[in-house]
Amino acid sequence: MTEFEPSSADVEKQVFATERLWPERSGDTPLIVVGLPRSGTSFLSHALSQLPDYYVFDDLYLITQSAARRAGDAVLSAAQLDKLLYFLGWQIRARHRFGSYAIPAVEDTRAEDLNNALRKSFLKRPGTALDLQAEWLLRLAIAKGARNWGFKMPKAFLQAPRLFAAYENVQLIFMMRQPEDVLASYKNMPNDPTGDGDPRRYHPLVYALYWRLAARSFERLSQRFPDKTHLVRFHEFVADPLAQTNNLATQIRTLPAQQITKPPNPNSSYRDKGTKAAHKPLTGLEARIVRYICGREMEALGFDTRPLPQLALSDIADLVRNTAVWLSFHVGEAFARVQKR
Template sequence: MTSPAAPTDAAAVETVNAELARIARHQNAGRFAEAGAALDRLLEQYPGHPRLVHLQGLNLVHLGQTEAGMALLDEVVAHNPEDVTALVDIGTLLAQQGKMDDAREKFQTAVEVAPNYALAHANLGAALVVARDYVRAIPHLDRAIALDPGVLDVHLNLAQACLRTGHFQRAVDALFRALAIDPQSAAVHVNLAQALFRRERHEAAEHHARRAIELAPQAGEAWLHLGNTLAASGRMDEAAQAFLKAATLPGMALTGFSRLANLRKTTPDSPEWQGLQLLAEKADQLPDEPRVTLEFSLGKARDDLGDHDAAFAHYAEGNRLTRTLYPYDRAVNVARAERIRALVTPALLTRHAKAGLRGVAPIFVCGLPRSGTTLMEQMLSRHPDVQAGGELPAVQRAFQANAPLRAVMEERSPDDALTDDDLTRLGEDYQAYLHGEGLRSLHITDKMPGNQLYAGLLALALPEAKFLIMRRHPLDGLVSNYLQNFGQNQPVSTDLEDLAESWRQFDQNAKHWAALLPDRVHEVSYEALVADPEGQARDVLEFLGLDWHADVLDHTASSRQVNTASVAQVRAPIYGTSVARWRRYGAHLAPLAAALGDALTEEERIACGLDA
């Protein structure tokens, strides 16, 4: 870029500003050729002026001359590396071209150059959301809102980042601020339906889903969220109609039919079966993630139709594709479990007996996924002294906030570096998350299955907490995991041998905690629970120190939503048809049975195709 010329006297400045205003009108009207001609005339008079070169670059992009336009913008930044508006515009254009890594780099530079420039923070936050780097996105979006609270999309992006990181109440708050900006935004109502669903506020979620549909009847996401909300509250027929409507909308067939297939039993004349078959004809044209959804949905449908061999083939293909998208490292996870068991010993419990946060008594319902945690929590939610929390990321957040404790867990610090204060802070951070989500009762259920790994440390951090560890027959539980599309949330489920090892580690964890903390840990058999609900419920309530209430046996009457894969099952009376369900797939389970070894009986091994 040549040394820029610029207007110097007031009259010249006024003339140029008037011309720029006219150019802006041309651009707003889509008359980019006229705008370009006017810019050419100004650049002849003031060659190399950065503002004019900048505008000409943008104008060329609008004319379809992207390469030439970007070259001019690069000249502007080369001349002045701290030209924040040029940096943001280049980043925006790169993002529009799909070059997100390059775009994020420009936005990051813009933020560093101008820390108080709202648009730079907003665009960097948005780019990080696209990259699924939600934790880094949130502070930039927060900063953008603090600098300029009136931009709708920033609130929407913040809500998505909060949803993805488990900060459901923060997402709701952000969306209500967005609603104040534009009460007629269908996008805000759609996102509110989703956030309130995750926050388990049933009536409000349904209201906003229906309002979104009023504003945009063809908004497929609104119909999906309406269906999710209705299903979670037990209104299955209405939910099916909502999913069916979604499936008829552009681009929503796969998601709508998939939700239908997982909501109810597929029959030969079900619309979802017909729809899935049509989609299967073009399966090879689908990207991997939607292909996974299709394969699992076809598996569920084939299972309902009694074609178990074909069903297993679909499940296997869905898991194979998922594994390529989200690899799993068995050795890392085994080492973590072994380390936690080695860390939490009787000596550690004695040394830190006075640590922890008292006055809060959460009920951790944990185990492997698909082991009855949802059923157990639904039963407890009917007790008047229990507030149901659902699958809370509170433990994960508390550990993330506790660097010294993590250093000990990861053997970067010696065991004796752990202090009472570290453990107490863990409890305080856990409680802070609960309070942020509006969970303030003494007894709050947290049914995140993976908390079973950390029961010993959580027992020190929360001395009044109790732990219900759900157990299910390994073949039933692990096969149920294999047949469930967890996506990136549980990549261990994509391989039968990995699942077997995860069960072995869980089994050791459960035995370790039960022996170490007999007054704090109670194991519950899923099979016993469905066979004798009252007897098991009485034992559980006695262990928890809660009075007997017969309402816990009527878990289907619970008004709280269920946001996990078990939604259809827990809205039915307690039943035992899922016990020994693995047998329909026995011929395909030899790798799982072999890996489980002596955890199975001789008859079970034979049923899985192994020698006696």
């Protein structure tokens, strides 16, 4: 394992090349960080980007965008390519303007230059949306001085077989957090439209089922692909980010990080200090819903089965209120989608 140290001229040439680089010039071990929102996946992506030979993009949903354009696994048309490149260009601009984690080394003023280079390379040698994703991420990695790339997409575990087929030796890293803490964090997140989530999406039943789905996916995939599936527990990671990151580095056979720096403005699921609301626990009823749905998987993945808080009559009112807010939010979103058609 040797560190990749290209010259600045070589970096410029490769990042803005008009020929495709992936997979011939890529490192051979891409990473995908998966899990649930409010589980520290952004900070894990940020930490993995501090491995000398990796760049891991925080929150990339090109798979979702390509599905919306019915691209599937077919070769992209010129129109589909342009729409996906427009999306990718704004990912770079948004990270520089609003992001905190793993900011790309390609400046936002060069986003259009990168798009033009990618457009030319894919018109010469067409490819799929997953090819475009790998090509874009590889160039961001090269800009950082690395060869290996990765991205975070919490629900990408639902498409694991497709990703394993598309990217040889890809490593899936599950970042899992105590389910009661995930739900409490989501329920009590700041109600800020420009923030990193929307508490109106919260419902204890929905997110307990989501946590169980992720846990079961890890169990199934770790049996089927034991050398490609890894588990990081949130409480262990935040206790010693450097040790946990370098443990992963050993597993994927890459150079260790020398230190892990925290971003200057972490999102509200990971802060050293927070408001009382951010640390407010679930009600007794919510905690019992979580335990009933997730209990077996919690034990299997090494999470605590904490003493349950007492039930209170106010728990029922709280659940009814959350259900009404959740229904109203999702009905409103569905209506807005219909109006856009």
